[in-house]
Each structure stands twice: as C-alpha cells, then as structure tokens.
Amino acid sequence: GLGDTLPLRIEVRPGPQKVAAATAADLGSSPYIVGQIIDRPDMLFGREEIIDRVKRQFSESKRANVILLEGNRRMGKSSILKRLSQPGELPGWIAVSIDFQGGPSSERKGGLPTNEVFRLIAREIGWQLYDAGIETWFPGLPSRSPQLPFKLEFLSALDKLFTGDRPAEILELYLQDVLVRCKPKKLVLFLDEFDKIQEGIEKGLTSPQVPSNIRYLILRYPEL
Numbered sequence: 001g002l003g004d005t006l007p008l009r010i011e012v013r014p015g016p017q018k019v020a021a022a023t024a025a026d027l028g029s030s031p032y033i034v035g036q037i038i039d040r041p042d043m044l045f046g047r048e049e050i051i052d053r054v055k056r057q058f059s060e061s062k063r064a065n066v067i068l069l070e071g072n073r074r075m076g077k078s079s080i081l082k083r084l085s086q087p088g089e090l091p092g093w094i095a096v097s098i099d100f101q102g103g104p105s106s107e108r109k110g111g112l113p114t115n116e117v118f119r120l121i122a123r124e125i126g127w128q129l130y131d132a133g134i135e136t137w138f139p140g141l142p143s144r145s146p147q148l149p150f151k152l153e154f155l156s157a158l159d160k161l162f163t164g165d166r167p168a169e170i171l172e173l174y175l176q177d178v179l180v181r182c183k184p185k186k187l188v189l190f191l192d193e194f195d196k197i198q199e200g201i202e203k204g205l206t207s208p209q210v211p212s213n214i215r216y217l218i219l220r221y222p223e224l
Contacts, residue, residue, distance in 0.1 A: 051080060058090050058188070066218055081190040093188045094132060098124045100196035111200025114207040118167035119158050121189070122174055126154045129178065136178050138170075168213040172220075179223045186223045 050069075057065045069077050078099075085095040103112045103120040112120070126136055130150055137144060138161060144153045161170050179187060191214075200206030218224055 097190045101193040111205040119162035
C-alpha cells in the first residue's frame with residue numbers, strides 16, 4: 001500500500017586511489033585576509049543572512065536560544081558580533097562583548113586560569129554596563145566611593161573576590177544583581193575566541209567544568 005516502507009541501506013566505499021588523492025590533497029592557503037574587525041555596518045558584506053538568522057533568535061517576550069557561531073579564522077565572526085552589539089540591532093537586549101584573548105594568559109602554558117575566566121567575564125560586564133549608563137556592584141562588599149574612578153574600584157573588587165576556589169558562584173551572585181539593574185532589558189553575552197577556554201582545558205590550566213558553569217548560568221536565568 002501507499003503507507004508501506006522498506007528500509008534500504010547502501011554502503012559506499014571509495015577506491016584506494018580516491019582515498020590516497022583525498023589524503024594528499026592540499027587545500028592551499030587561506031583566502032581570507034588578516035585585518036581589523038569591521039566596525040562599520042556599511043563595510044560588512046555577505047553576512048546579512050547570518051545576522052538576520054541570529055536576530056530572529058532574540059525576542060523581548062521569551063528566552064533566547066544559545067547560539068554557536070562557527071567558522072574558519074578570519075571569516076568575520078568577530079565582525080558579526082561587533083555588528084550585533086550596535087545600539088538598535090537587538091531591541092530589548094543589552095550586549096556585552098567578552099574576548100577571551102583579552103585575559104591574562106599563562107606564559108608557560110597558554111590558556112586562561114579558571115579564576116581569570118570568570119574574572120574577565122565579570123570585568124567586561126561591569127565596565128561595559130557602566131559605559132552604557134548602568135552602574136553595578138558586588139553584593140556583600142562595602143559601597144564604592146563616589147570620589148574614586150568606578151573602573152579602578154571595580155578592578156580592586158575583582159582582585160578581592162576572584163581569588164578563591166568558587167569563582168563561578170561569585171559570578172552568579174554578581175549576575176543576579178546585574179540582571180535586576182538591567183531591567184526591563186535583558187543581557188546577552190557575546191563570548192569571542194572561546195577556543196581559548198578549550199586550549200586551557202587541554203593544557204590543564206582551566207577547569208573542564210567552566211563550559212558547564214557558563215551553560216548553567218544561561219539555563220538558570222531567562223534574562224541572560
């Protein structure tokens with residue numbers, strides 16, 4: 001009958017010559033030119049479809065999806081994030097860009113120590129929100145002095161808090177206050193050069209739990 005189905009499996013194997021040719025194939029040098037991140041919307045070409053697909057995942061009324069943007073180096077991933085972080089691109093959301101290349105790495109091993117991963121995330125959130133007109137602070141610490149520069153005091157607070165063995169918990173407590181101060185808008189984190197985390201994990205410098213910690217925060221807080 002019309003509803004009947006028949007499972008069919010066909011095994012295809014390349015011949016020895018094909019395997020050798022594929023193994024020996026030289027892809028050549030990368031066609032992408034090394035340059036600065038494109039920060040002018042009128043200069044970013046050929047990425048409108050990707051940008052539109054990302055923007056459709058964000059809504060002011062429901063939780064946004066976690067989006068993984070993959071591609072070879074120099075293909076414009078950072079430029080796409082730069083474009084999406086511009087005012088008006090994601091209505092109802094405040095974008096904070098975090099470049100893991102910007103953290104202090106170990107000269108001996110490379111990668112980022114676990115504490116530095118969470119310290120960098122907190123630093124960029126605090127600094128960039130301050131630039132956007134939203135001042136945040138760490139619960140449990142004495143109030144900051146209005147006579148001192150905010151970013152300098154914020155660094156001092158980071159040095160006090162992100163030295164123990166529970167940096168993920170410190171970041172979560174800070175985020176709880178941050179998300180309240182951002183309302184009615186929500187917060188989106190653009191995590192760039194995330195392979196720096198994997199590099200640290202492989203070299204024993206970063207805890208393997210770091211990606212799970214970040215995933216937990218995103219699932220735990222709908223405003224993030």
